[in-house]
Amino acid sequence: MPDPFVHLRVASAYSLRHGASQPAELVARAAEHEMDTLGLTDRDGLYGAIRFAGACRDAGIAPVLGIDLAVHPGNVTEAGNLPAGTCERSERGGLGVAPQRLCVLASSRAGWAALCRLTSAAHLSGQRGRPVADRATIMEYAAGGELVVLLGADSDVGRAVVERPEVAERLLRDWAQVLPPQALVVGVSDHQLPGRGIGSSVQAARLLALADHCRVPAVLTNAVRMAHRDQAPTIDVLDCARRLVPLDARNVDRRNAEAWLKSGKEMAVLAELLARRAGRGADGGSRLIAETRMLAMRCRLDPRRDLGLGEIHLPELSVIGGGTRVGDAQKLLANRCEAGISARYGTADEAIRRRLDEELAVIAQHGFASYFLTVDDVVRLVRGRGCRVAARGSGAGSLVNHLLGISGVDPIRHGLIMERFLSPLRKSLPDIDLDVESHRREEIYQQILAAYGGERVACVAMLETYRVRHAVRDVGAALSLPPGEIDAIAKAFPHIRARDARAALRDLPELRAAGLAERRLDLLFELVESLDGLPRHVALHPCGVLLSDATLLDRTPVEASFAGYPMSQFDKDDVEEIGMLKLDVLGIRMQSSMSHAVAEVERTTGERIDLESLADNGFSDPDTYRLIGEARTLGCFQIESPGQRELIGKFGPSDFTDIIIDISLFRPGPVKSDMVRPFLEARQGYARPSHLHPDLEPFLRETCGVVVFHEQVIQIIATLSGCSLAIADEVRRALGSVTGQADAKAWFIPTAIGRGYSPVVVQRVWQVLESFASFGFCKAHAAAFALPTFQSAWLKTHWPAHFLAGVLTHDPGMYPKRLILEEARRCGVALLGLDVNASADGYLVERLPEVADTGAAPDSPPRWGIRLSLAEVKGINATEVARIVAGRPYRSLTDFWNRAQVSAPVVERLVLAGGFDAVHRLGTATSVRRGRLTRRDLLLTVADLQRDSRAGIKQARRARGLAGGAARRVGPVDGAASDPRDRALAQSRRPAEVRPPEIQLPLDFTEDADPVPSGLPELTDSERVQAELAVLGLDVSRHVVDFYAPLLAALQVTRSRDLLSVRRRQGVLVAGVKVATQTPPIRSGRRVVFLTLDDTTGPVDATFFEDAQGPYARTIFGSWLLVVRGELRRTGPRGVSVLADGCWDLGELFERWQSVLELTGDRERALTAVRDLLAEVPEDFGGGARRMLVHPSGFRQSAYADIKPAGGSGPAGSPAAGAPRKLWHSSPGSSGR
Known part of the structure; x- marks a missing residue:
């Protein structure tokens, strides 16, 4: 027999940084107590409702769903801001005033719809991130009697009942008058605290007595925040993290550990004690338990009937039909496919016709015609904006998708099958992902919202959970550790689960070398692991868009994202559970790069390129396959990583099918198997x-x-x-x-x-x-990837300057821009420096002037150069770039200062990076430039101009900020606004757009004093490169490694261009700037580190297996100029790599060499000192236990292998030497910044 008690007020981990237990953990605990019903009332949202309902369904427990909301007695939307003290603030050092709260429970399908809309209203009123409802809003959605309002200890009634009982009675009667009958209950919670505050036995007894006095039903709750009592320290850390305060008794909510999911027997004992204190009589406790169960039975929800789990809701045909008179979605789909046959094939042979009929029959069987029409509608909308769009995933195997123009891959030609995408036996919605240009993704979102409306469209949420770095930061702050130490500890870890923190300290040599295993940090890591997987933050999913019929807001609450988009509170898995069409509109930087390249070709030559037409001749271009086969694929989509370049060097793809195979082979599954x-x-x-x-x-x-x-x-x-x-x-x-x-x-x-x-x-x-x-890979998915792979390789083959300009502008790959610049040089493309009169917000292509007597043939192709982008300058913003471009040309630095309205630090960086060299014709660097201007002179001029501006001289010309008219930020809108788009936009936290000033022609201000030579020397080559790295993250004028050339020559370091001439298994020394580290999964299950260096002549790939990592791991991950020792491996006709067994910091070696050389003047002794360093065996921090993840098939994987594709996280930061963050890419499995 089930336990009769039901916990109705329960906060899970989806009460962000308030609850400590996952919904499934709470359900499992209730099942242990033999409970048949369990409630979930998370704070401020329904984020965990769907997965809680699913867990209840699996455990045979009935769910009760509600929300715990902050309430303000006034009208939230009248002033557009929350009144003071309404909501707890997350600001450092301030607790604010705890808000009045209440719980609202849904009692039916209509109640669930009302609950979703009430939650949306609370979030879309007032300020983003501080949901609050007023009494009028609650009355509006509870008027139908399908919602139950539960007033607990922290409600207005509960707060007043001890000190001001007459006020509490008045408030309770007021609530009873405005709510329908049976829609109001009082919830009493006794955490057995002393005193008279919230959770005290005195307050609970008086609140129960008041409910009896006013004849309002009362229920017993325990205000649960954790499944187990021992999770109380985690609760304390969450309270401190939410409030940004140190861990102290004054800063946490709990005073004991009673807010856990107690058994029914324990709650029955509590009920008897409470009933006696409230004067209820002998059976008071049992009546309280019975009343609690009665309410629970009334509010039990059926996940399928009430929440709509398993249902499918698609946009109405009237919305997606495009004005057609065809009333049947299936007929409309068939008509569009017929039109597609003419466009794709001209005429249809028997195989095409039979395949189309089969696919249409399956679509009709499932009733999915509206799904395909909706995706087609979105694709047409995107193309109508002139934006590149391509389908990815198994949907490329559908002929219907190809005929509609959704997919550019011909499934007939490439032998793809529909059943991998959709079959008669798969009833769930198929999944079609769309790749669009990354820099236009938000524009596409806006167009979809405008086309379908806020009642049918919302973006998908992404619940970011605690991983080790975030957990270290929050726990460290709670424990009052120094900020610098917290930062160092957090950045030392790779991007792993928080629960693996102490295991990583044992396993990873770079962490042991950092000394993080100290006893004083034991509490830190114990608490870090307790936060593992708990939701920390709600963010906008990077690509998910929901499309539904007009009942969307009845099935999901929405709130405003940071950028002001209406965002569902459910994540990608939840929305699929409740049958919503989730369309992944992914912003792909390679699509932007190719679009940029095509536009640059047309701008500079007048030629219009249609990349889609490459399919017309079956993707046959020998020059492109030659580039791929020689592994000259840096910058190309999917085939630029060290492992891929090794694979294609061995493979030598010669046609489009080979590219499909190559992409399929280079996946974790095929590699592991x-x-x-x-x-x-x-x-x-x-x-x-x-x-x-x-x-x-x-x-x-x-x-x-x-x-x-x-x-x-x-x-x-x-x-x-x-x-x-x-x-x-x-x-x-x-x-x-x-x-x-x-x-x-x-x-x-x-x-x-x-x-x-x-x-x-x-x-x-x-x-x-x-x-x-x-472990295989979907061929249709690989074919969809192969399309942009071939297109990008074709562009690099035939238009390298224009393609690499696109790559540099949109940064689509895993390598830093400095390596792409080196690749451009190797392709014969000139690098043109920063110029305020020529550079723009992206990298532009320029035709180089003809040079006489070059010996070039008269019909030889023109030479091209790539102009550096203003956007690379550290600290510059888009508005400043727009002002610079709008005000061109500039005749001097002073003219620029007066009209461009750019901040002084940015102007100084522009000077240091050479942005005014062409304006003032500075030319090349020399140590002394007598009688001529230098960059130092220009810096002095900036200082003078800044001093004059501060003194008020030329103030009119120096006016900044809203010149030209600033975009007005719309304030919070009234709650009656009908479209969630407008209400979400009103809460956008994105900085208001500032329009650049009207274009100003350069005027001859005679009072403007041009810079004059001061006799200061020009920056040295070394100073120039240091300035470029600091300002741009790029070494433009010279390669960093050039400065170490004497030492590298003395050590007989082998350059990348010479590695092909080295014998297999011969020992080599290589050196360069670190450009990438990866830790991919391999079949053995061991941890491997792939390191890529750039030495001015090309990339050098080195592999460190576990045996070699121990002594050198900290250098591998922590330094940016490296010397690597190892033996040469052949990886194909033109492929080589280094099997590494040692690694040293080049800067440290150079410092030793230089210091001995300066001291003795003996180059041989200096070289011997360096060789002695190379011969030393550093302390070995290896030998830790190897933790492996074992697949059901028996294959093993390192626990620290990359868990997402390269490029998924930002580049690593700078080591102590001060290298900028832009210098290298660090994969998620890599330690260090």
């Missing part, structure tokens, strides 16, 4: 392809008999078993788990043998399926 080696052996002729059986050869031939694609797995299962492709895909999906593999094997082997295949063949095929099926 050892697909790459047998494929390359067969491809290069070292082994004969094995197709397992002649019936399988048609779809294994292209991959040399190796199972690479999910589609091949599906086809193998279907061929040998005789089942449909739809059933085969279900079997493939089951192979990802141990149980699923056992069930699939029990079905597949006898079925295949029964169809006449020999047991030996069937067993061999099963071994292949068992090994590879869960």
Whole structure:
């Protein structure tokens, strides 16, 4: 028999930085107590409601859903701001005043809809991030009787009941008068605290007595904040993190550890004590428990019936039909596909017609026509804006998507199958992701919102959870550690789970070398691990957009994102649970880069390039495949990483299918399952392809008999078993788990043998399926990626300057811009310095002037250069860039100062970076420039101009800020505003746009004194490069490594361009600027670090396995100029890398060399001193236990391998030497900043 008590007021971890337990943990605890119903009333949102309902469904527990809201007695929207003391503030050092709160419970499907809309109203009124409702708003949504208002200890009634009982009675009667019958209850909580405050036994008894006196039903709650009592320290840290105050008894809410999910027996004892204190009589406690259960039974929700789990809601045909008279969505879809046949194929052969009919039949079976029409509508909208758009994912396998223009990949030509995307057996909505230009993504969001309206569109939320770095910062601040120490500890860790903090201290040599295992830090890391996975912050999902019918706001609450977009409170998994169309509109920087390149080609030559037309000749361009095969792919989409360049160097792709295979092979699954080696052996002729059986050869031939694609797995299962492709895909999906593999094997082997295949063949095929099926890659997904891969490689082959200008402008890859600049030089593209009269907000291409007597042929192609961007200047903002461009040309620094309205620090940086060299014709650097201007003179001029401005001279010309008219920020709107778009926009925290001034022609201000030479020497080459690195993050005038050339030559360091001439397995020293570190998963499960250096002649790739990491890990991750020792590895005809066994800081070696040389004047002794350093064996911090993650199939992976693609996090920061953050990329598995 279930426990009769029901916890109705429960806060989970989705009460951000208030609750300590995940919804599933609370449900599991309730199941242990044999409870059949459990409530969830998170603070300020319904963020955890869907996953809580799902956990309850799985545990056989009925959910009760509500919200804990801050309440203000006045009208929140009248003044546009919250009154003082309404909401607890998260500002350092200030607790503010705790708000009055109440809980609202939903009692039906209509109640859930009202709860969602009430939550939205609370968030879209007042200020972003401080949701608050007034009594009028609550009355509006509770008027239908489907909501229940629960007044607890922290409500206006609860706060007044002890000290001002007559006021409490008046307030309670007021609530009873304005709410429908049975819509008001009083919730009493007794945390057995002394005194008379919230949670005290005195307050609880008096509140219960008041409810009885006013004949208002009362229920017992425990105001739960944690599933287990031992989570109380975590609660304290969360309170401090929320308020930004140190951990102290004065700064935390709890006074004991009673706010946990107690058993029904414990709550019954509490009820009896409370009833006696309130004068309820002998059965008072049991009546209180019964009344609590009665309310719970009334508010129990059915996840499917009341929340709509499993339902699907798509935009109405009237919205997506485009004004057509066709009233049936399926007919409209068929008509558009027919039009697509004419556009794509001209005429349809029998195979195309049969495939289209099959796909349309499946779509009709599921009723998904509106889904495809909606995606088509969005694609048309994006293209109508002149923005590049492409589909990714398994949707590329659909002919319907190809005919509609959603996907540019022809599934017929490339052998893609629909069933991997959508089949008769898969009832969930298919998933189509759209790639758009990254810099126009928000513009596309705005267009979608405008087209569909705020009642049908919202963005998806992303609940950011505590990982180790955030946890260290919050716990460290709570423990009052010095800010510098907190920062150093946080940045020392790779981007791992908080729960792995102490394990990482044992496992990772770079952390042990940093001395973080001190006993004094034990409490810090214990609390850090307790925060693991708890939601910390709500943010806008980077790409998810919800599209629905007009009932969207009945099924999800919305709030304003930082940028002012209406944002659902549910994440990507939750919205799929409740049947919403989630369209991922991803901002892809490579799409922006290619768009920039195409625009630059047209601007500089007048030629218009259509990248989509490359498919017309089957992507056949020998020059492009030559570039790919030679691994000259820096900057190209998907094929630029060290591992990819190694793979394509061995592979040598020669057609579009090869690119698809290459992209599929270079995935964690295929790498871990050892697909790459047998494929390359067969491809290069070292082994004969094995197709397992002649019936399988048609779809294994292209991959040399190796199972690479999910589609091949599906086809193998279907061929040998005789089942449909739809059933085969279900079997493939089951192979990802141990149980699923056992069930699939029990079905597949006898079925295949029964169809006449020999047991030996069937067993061999099963071994292949068992090994590879869960690790393959979707061919359709790879084909969708291969399209921009080929397009980017084609642009680099034929228009390198224009393509690399796009790459530099939009920064799409894993490498820093300084390496792309070096690549441009290697491609014969000149690098043009910063110039206030020529540079813009992006990198521009310029035709170089003809040089006489070059010996070039008369018809030789023009030479191009890339002009540096103003946006690279440290501290400059978009408004300042716009002003600079609008005011051009400038005749002098003083003219620029007077008209461009740029801050003095930015002007100084422009001078240091050479932005005025051309204006004042400074020329090249020399140590002394007698009688001529230098950059030092210009810096003196800036100082003079700044002094004059401060003194008020030329104040009119120096006016800044809102010149030209500033964009007006709209204040909070009235709650009656109907469209959530407007109300969300009113809460945008984005800085208001400032328009640049009207273009001003350069006038001859005779009073403006031009800079005059002072006799100061020009900056040295070293000073110039230091300034460029500090201002731009780029070494423009000279490569950093050039300054170390004498030492590198003496050490006989091998340059990148010479590595191809070195024998295999020969020992080498290489050196350069670190440009990337990665820790990808490998088959052995060991941790590996891939390091890429740039030495002016090209990239050098080095690999550190675990044995070599111990003594050198801190240098690998912490230094930016490195010397690496190792032996050469051949990775293909033109591919080499270094198997590293040592690593040193180049700066430290150079300092030793220079100091001995200056002291003795003996170059040989100086070199010997450096070699002695190289010969020293540093302290080995290796030897830690190797933690591995084991897949159900038996494959292993390092716990510290990258868990998301390279480039997913920002570049690492600067080491102690002071290198700028732009210098290198650091993957998530890499330690250091």
